[in-house]
Amino acid sequence: MATIYKDGEFVEENWETADAETATAVTGDALVPLSLFLGDAEAYLARDGQTAVLVEAGDDVEPVELYLGRLALVAVDFPSFADGRGFSAARVLREQIGYQGDIRAVGKYILDQVPLARRCGVSSFEIAKPEVLKALKAGEWPEVTKYLQPVGTVDEIPVGTRPWARRSPRDIAVAAE
Known part of the structure; x- marks a missing residue:
């Protein structure tokens, strides 16, 4: 098992x-x-x-x-x-x-x-x-909320002026609290 x-x-x-x-x-x-x-x-x-x-x-x-x-x-x-x-x-x-x-x-x-x-x-x-x-x-x-490599399996938000940098939408919710 x-x-x-x-x-x-x-x-x-x-x-x-x-x-x-x-x-x-x-x-x-x-x-x-x-x-x-x-x-x-x-x-x-x-x-x-x-x-x-x-x-x-x-x-x-x-x-x-x-x-x-x-x-x-x-x-x-x-x-x-x-x-x-x-x-x-x-x-x-x-x-x-x-x-x-x-x-x-x-x-x-x-x-x-x-x-x-x-x-x-x-x-x-x-x-x-x-x-x-x-x-x-x-x-x-x-949980990792900031990434340096985009993937096509989850929603992500671009970060700043670096086109490869991404963050999780959960990162925004945590920052807002």
């Missing part, structure tokens, strides 16, 4: 990760690495249970576009808190491909990255670190 954080709530889900040995024989809900999924996509989609794809760091997400409407979700791996490729994969899925489904962060991200991942299109989080779970349950949300 994995603890999932989505829309401010915690749920328990059970996804079995497929590998080269188990392949399509996985029963129940299966999380399939992208490279393995693309090798036999129709077989994975035809099995009983939901199918989700795991995008690992460095994977090109564009080939999965044909199957997005048939997947339960797309999980994006953050192999290290210092590896930003998960943010890029989420942005490509949301902004370039236009995926509207659930993008789930999995792996070794830290609490400070949760709001930034949301800006990039991540909509749910598999919580692997106890300190992240504890902080989210306590209501901690390390």
